[in-house]
Amino acid sequence: MRARVFPDYEAMGAAAADAVARALGEDPSAVLLLPTGTTPLGMYRRLVDMHRLGEVSFLRATFFNLDEYLGLVPDHPASYHVYMKEHFYGLIDADPARIFVPDGAAPDPEAECERYEAAIREAGGVDVCVLGIGRNGHIGFNEPGAPFDSRTRVVTLSESTRLVNAADFEANRAPEQAITVGMATIFESNEVLLLASGTNKASAVAAALEGDVSESMPASMLTLHQRTVLFLDEDAASDLGHGVPG
Ligand code: F6R
Numbered sequence: 001m002r003a004r005v006f007p008d009y010e011a012m013g014a015a016a017a018d019a020v021a022r023a024l025g026e027d028p029s030a031v032l033l034l035p036t037g038t039t040p041l042g043m044y045r046r047l048v049d050m051h052r053l054g055e056v057s058f059l060r061a062t063f064f065n066l067d068e069y070l071g072l073v074p075d076h077p078a079s080y081h082v083y084m085k086e087h088f089y090g091l092i093d094a095d096p097a098r099i100f101v102p103d104g105a106a107p108d109p110e111a112e113c114e115r116y117e118a119a120i121r122e123a124g125g126v127d128v129c130v131l132g133i134g135r136n137g138h139i140g141f142n143e144p145g146a147p148f149d150s151r152t153r154v155v156t157l158s159e160s161t162r163l164v165n166a167a168d169f170e171a172n173r174a175p176e177q178a179i180t181v182g183m184a185t186i187f188e189s190n191e192v193l194l195l196a197s198g199t200n201k202a203s204a205v206a207a208a209l210e211g212d213v214s215e216s217m218p219a220s221m222l223t224l225h226q227r228t229v230l231f232l233d234e235d236a237a238s239d240l241g242h243g244v245p246g
Contacts, residue, residue, distance in 0.1 A: 001223050001228040002228070002230070002245060003237070003240075004244075012197055012232065016195055017044075018046075032127065033126040033129040033189060034084070034088075035066050035130055035132045039196065039197055040132060044088045061098065062098040066140040066180060066181050068103070069174070070176075070178050072175065074103065077168075084101060100119055110154065116152045117182075120181070128189065130192075133204050134164075135203075136160055137207060139183075141157060141178040141180035143158045148184065149184050150183045152179065156176060157174065183221060187225060195230075195232075196236035202237070204217075205232060205240070206239035209240065
């Protein structure tokens with residue numbers, strides 16, 4: 001695992017966008033696994049700009065999202081379906097037939113998870129996985145304790161994650177459960193870009209990078225992955241005690 005540190009959020013997002021665009025330049029039909037949240041917004045903005053300038057096309061790419069809240073219909077304003085449409089999929093030339101987001105309102109969530117995992121397999125697996133990181137080290141919605149051999153499944157969100165995400169919901173109450181792509185599926189991605197910005201991510205970044213590899217710190221699994229690059233701004237890198245592994 002390598003880490004790259006950028007002066008600020010904008011530079012971090014621009015570099016991550018460049019890495020995604022480069023991967024699509026090499027393989028226009030690449031399979032991407034993508035996050036929501038605050039962290040990737042700059043990357044999405046930059047990719048949309050590059051698309052408008054004719055620098056990148058997404059027409060042949062396949063898109064999977066990492067997660068979705070359980071119980072939310074796809075047009076719920078806080079759903080990740082809506083987030084992705086507003087910030088990315090609705091602004092580029094993506095083929096709707098190759099956009100996959102877990103259906104949080106599926107009548108049989110377990111079957112939905114199996115269907116989703118099978119769709120990733122049928123697409124040939126993930127070429128480029130982009131991740132954010134939770135303050136507790138979660139990746140996707142794989143909270144501390146998530147088995148490294150887990151696949152797409154229904155998970156219970158930690159209280160701390162629900163608190164951080166509460167503002168998106170009426171009465172400040174985030175759903176208790178979600179569907180997430182599992183740790184093993186993330187690990188099998190050919191390339192992983194983990195993005196982190198801000199001092200509130202610094203301790204999770206340091207623990208993931210410099211602590212023990214442990215299921216209690218999900219992002220630590222990525223230290224075992226040959227092609228993982230951390231994209232950090234200076235604040236997110238500020239707790240690294242051993243310097244930046246380059
Ligand atoms: C969201 C996801 C989460 C976020 C993480 C960081 O799809 O998979 O793991 O990446 O919670 O969220 P932000 O970027 O909002 O700090």
